[in-house]
Amino acid sequence: MRKKKILGFVGILFAMVLLLAACGGDTKNIAIGPPASATNSVSKVILEAYGIEDGDYEAYQEGFGDAADGVQDGNIDISIGILGLPAGSIENLHASAGDVKMLGLSDDAVQYIEENSDYREFTIPADSYDFLDEDVTTVTAYAILMGNTDTISEELGYELAKAMVENSDEISHAQGAQMTLDNALNGLEDLPIHPGAAKYYEEQGLEFDNPVAEVTSEGSNELVLGTGSSGGTYYPLGGEMATVWNNNIDGLNVTSTETGASLENLASIRDGEMDLGMTVHGPAIDAVNGSGDFEGAEVSNAAFIGHIYPEVVQIVTREEFGIESFDDLK
Numbered sequence: 001m002r003k004k005k006i007l008g009f010v011g012i013l014f015a016m017v018l019l020l021a022a023c024g025g026d027t028k029n030i031a032i033g034p035p036a037s038a039t040n041s042v043s044k045v046i047l048e049a050y051g052i053e054d055g056d057y058e059a060y061q062e063g064f065g066d067a068a069d070g071v072q073d074g075n076i077d078i079s080i081g082i083l084g085l086p087a088g089s090i091e092n093l094h095a096s097a098g099d100v101k102m103l104g105l106s107d108d109a110v111q112y113i114e115e116n117s118d119y120r121e122f123t124i125p126a127d128s129y130d131f132l133d134e135d136v137t138t139v140t141a142y143a144i145l146m147g148n149t150d151t152i153s154e155e156l157g158y159e160l161a162k163a164m165v166e167n168s169d170e171i172s173h174a175q176g177a178q179m180t181l182d183n184a185l186n187g188l189e190d191l192p193i194h195p196g197a198a199k200y201y202e203e204q205g206l207e208f209d210n211p212v213a214e215v216t217s218e219g220s221n222e223l224v225l226g227t228g229s230s231g232g233t234y235y236p237l238g239g240e241m242a243t244v245w246n247n248n249i250d251g252l253n254v255t256s257t258e259t260g261a262s263l264e265n266l267a268s269i270r271d272g273e274m275d276l277g278m279t280v281h282g283p284a285i286d287a288v289n290g291s292g293d294f295e296g297a298e299v300s301n302a303a304f305i306g307h308i309y310p311e312v313v314q315i316v317t318r319e320e321f322g323i324e325s326f327d328d329l330k
């Protein structure tokens with residue numbers, strides 16, 4: 001009789017374990033981007049929009065390349081990335097895994113994100129990727145180039161902006177096509193503009209009323225460009241941008257370097273460790289205003305040089321994981 005009671009108790013425990021699993025008791029692994037990146041910041045806002053708190057998931061603060069590998073291997077359930085469209089890393093992931101699924105955002109989530117960040121609603125067309133059957137609702141911002149006013153002279157700022165627009169056809173990366181005169185001021189928002197860039201855009205007939213930054217030195221011909229992680233868009237695109245500048249501006253040597261992207265690049269400009277930085281425009285606004293992630297750590301020596309491409313938040317998982325939306329994580 002005692003043995004039967006023990007077996008019965010074990011059976012009840014086993015049933016409870018199964019019930020917890022069925023109710024979503026397993027914690028999902030979500031790649032939210034490196035700590036010093038705009039991806040990390042917007043990922044947290046997205047999760048907040050769904051009422052998902054820190055203890056509801058396991059955060060992986062990986063660059064998109066490592067995150068994509070984790071999704072392929074089954075170690076990461078969802079990866080959030082800010083990437084150009086289409087993103088080669090996502091295409092490669094699908095080629096390897098064969099069952100990539102892109103998650104969209106609900107109307108309520110988009111509204112929350114728009115109210116609590118600089119991101120705005122964006123539709124990823126179904127023809128962006130072979131694996132998409134329908135359009136996907138997400139949010140977007142702009143990737144821009146910020147320059148260090150302590151090391152980039154007015155003349156050099158002029159040449160950098162000019163080459164970005166007039167020699168962008170030398171860039172083979174798909175996002176190079178976005179660096180046009182028509183797009184040049186996208187993401188400028190309320191940012192100070194570098195005097196050299198301002199002069200070039202005014203000559204081209206573009207209008208803006210932003211404050212023009214002051215430069216504090218004659219500048220340098222040896223520049224460091226902060227990009228992003230190797231699996232994202234910034235790193236390969238930044239390498240090609242550096243090549244364009246080096247090939248078209250006499251005596252200039254720009255070295256691109258892998259970083260944690262936006263926040264790290266802006267902080268490095270502030271600290272005098274970097275001359276140029278690729279960043280999403282939202283963190284750049286926070287940086288110059290000393291707000292958000294830069295509360296009490298204002299970046300007073302950074303100015304807008306030019307637009308690079310639209311930054312699209314792209315959220316991927318795999319069909320075999322059975323995740324239809326972030327609602328499944330609650």
